[in-house]
Amino acid sequence: MSAAPMSRVSPMFPSTVLLIGGAGFIGSHVARLLAARNVRVVVPTRRRDRAKHLILLPTVDVVEADVHDPAELARLMHGADAVINFVGILHSRSGEPWGADFDRAHVALPRALGTAARAAGVERIIHVSALGAGADAPSGYLRSKAAGEVALGDSGVASTIFRPSLVYGDGECFLRLFARLLGVFPVMPLAGADTRYQPVHVRDVARCIVHALGADEVIGQVYPLCGPKVYSMRELVRMTGRTIGRERPVIGLPGPLATLQALALEFAPGPTLMSRDNLLSMRVDSLCPAGCTLPFGFSAAVLDNEIAECLVDFTPTDRFARMRSKAHR
Numbered sequence: 001m002s003a004a005p006m007s008r009v010s011p012m013f014p015s016t017v018l019l020i021g022g023a024g025f026i027g028s029h030v031a032r033l034l035a036a037r038n039v040r041v042v043v044p045t046r047r048r049d050r051a052k053h054l055i056l057l058p059t060v061d062v063v064e065a066d067v068h069d070p071a072e073l074a075r076l077m078h079g080a081d082a083v084i085n086f087v088g089i090l091h092s093r094s095g096e097p098w099g100a101d102f103d104r105a106h107v108a109l110p111r112a113l114g115t116a117a118r119a120a121g122v123e124r125i126i127h128v129s130a131l132g133a134g135a136d137a138p139s140g141y142l143r144s145k146a147a148g149e150v151a152l153g154d155s156g157v158a159s160t161i162f163r164p165s166l167v168y169g170d171g172e173c174f175l176r177l178f179a180r181l182l183g184v185f186p187v188m189p190l191a192g193a194d195t196r197y198q199p200v201h202v203r204d205v206a207r208c209i210v211h212a213l214g215a216d217e218v219i220g221q222v223y224p225l226c227g228p229k230v231y232s233m234r235e236l237v238r239m240t241g242r243t244i245g246r247e248r249p250v251i252g253l254p255g256p257l258a259t260l261q262a263l264a265l266e267f268a269p270g271p272t273l274m275s276r277d278n279l280l281s282m283r284v285d286s287l288c289p290a291g292c293t294l295p296f297g298f299s300a301a302v303l304d305n306e307i308a309e310c311l312v313d314f315t316p317t318d319r320f321a322r323m324r325s326k327a328h329r
């Protein structure tokens with residue numbers, strides 16, 4: 001149960017909201033919450049088939065668009081009362097102080113969004129950044145996220161920034177990768193084993209964002225978003241093993257071996273699972289200031305209570321059900 005929101009909510013909740021990157025994990029949750037409130041939602045995507053899960057929502061329009069094209073952006077802004085930016089990537093070509101792909105997605109786009117929103121008279125932008133974003137952060141990902149926050153602020157549009165820690169929930173989460181690896185390897189070699197996180201449920205992230213759309217005091221604020229408990233990466237892998245019935249020894253990789261592993265995964269065929277830049281992000285803990293989890297008086301879900309739902313299909317019960325169904329029993 002969550003506490004009642006404490007902040008003042010503006011009577012003017014937006015009636016049309018543009019969700020840039022809204023077909024992704026967090027954006028889709030926000031789209032569902034807004035649709036449930038009968039808010040008109042526009043979701044541009046590079047490929048409409050990636051947004052199939054949103055098409056049936058009654059007030060949601062999914063449109064194929066290139067949000068990097070200023071003319072298309074201007075068209076999308078038309079009629080929107082608010083914009084939320086969810087665009088983010090984990091991997092980029094390398095470069096200093098960050099790679100070209102990070103620059104395009106994390107810096108140039110927020111700048112363009114701010115400019116287009118001002119020109120269209122859109123009253124507010126909510127921007128999803130990342131916990132640990134900072135000009136002196138160890139990775140290009142985190143440095144570019146910080147530069148994007150600044151670029152958006154420089155545009156002069158009224159903005160609110162959310163910085164989540166690792167986000168999980170609804171059957172989609174970073175622990176599923178560990179679950180797959182634990183199914184294959186007898187021991188788990190782990191980079192960044194001692195880095196600490198406060199994973200936050202996607203439902204909590206989404207409701208904070210939606211709440212902010214209707215609140216006045218959020219303008220110009222930056223909100224970290226965390227779950228209530230701190231876990232090291234090693235603890236997260238062990239919890240995953242316990243939940244799926246595949247406990248394996250976890251071996252923390254020292255710096256040079258971790259870099260070698262990241263390098264191998266960066267250049268392995270198929271989708272990139274990890275890069276050297278991801279490893280650099282792991283040099284710093286991803287924690288909220290002590291005692292702070294969610295804003296607006298919301299109370300946050302605890303990962304221990306949600307992990308089985310997060311690892312759906314991997315738990316022993318799910319595996320047994322699958323075997324029975326394969327055997328037609």
Ligand SMILES: NC(=O)c1ccc[n+]([C@@H]2O[C@H](COP(=O)([O-])OP(=O)(O)OC[C@H]3O[C@@H](n4cnc5c(N)ncnc54)[C@H](OP(=O)(O)O)[C@@H]3O)[C@@H](O)[C@H]2O)c1
Binds near residue numbers: 023026047129163
């Ligand atoms: N998930 C987490 O644990 C976490 C933690 C901290 C911060 N964040 C931040 O939260 C935001 C949302 O995360 P998420 O997990 O929902 O991400 P996601 O599922 O990967 O969705 C991101 C969306 O961004 C769009 N996108 C990606 N690259 C793009 C590009 N180059 N140009 C235009 N659009 C692009 C994609 O849209 P289409 O493919 O539909 O075009 C995608 O739907 C991101 O900024 C992320 O950095 C996430």
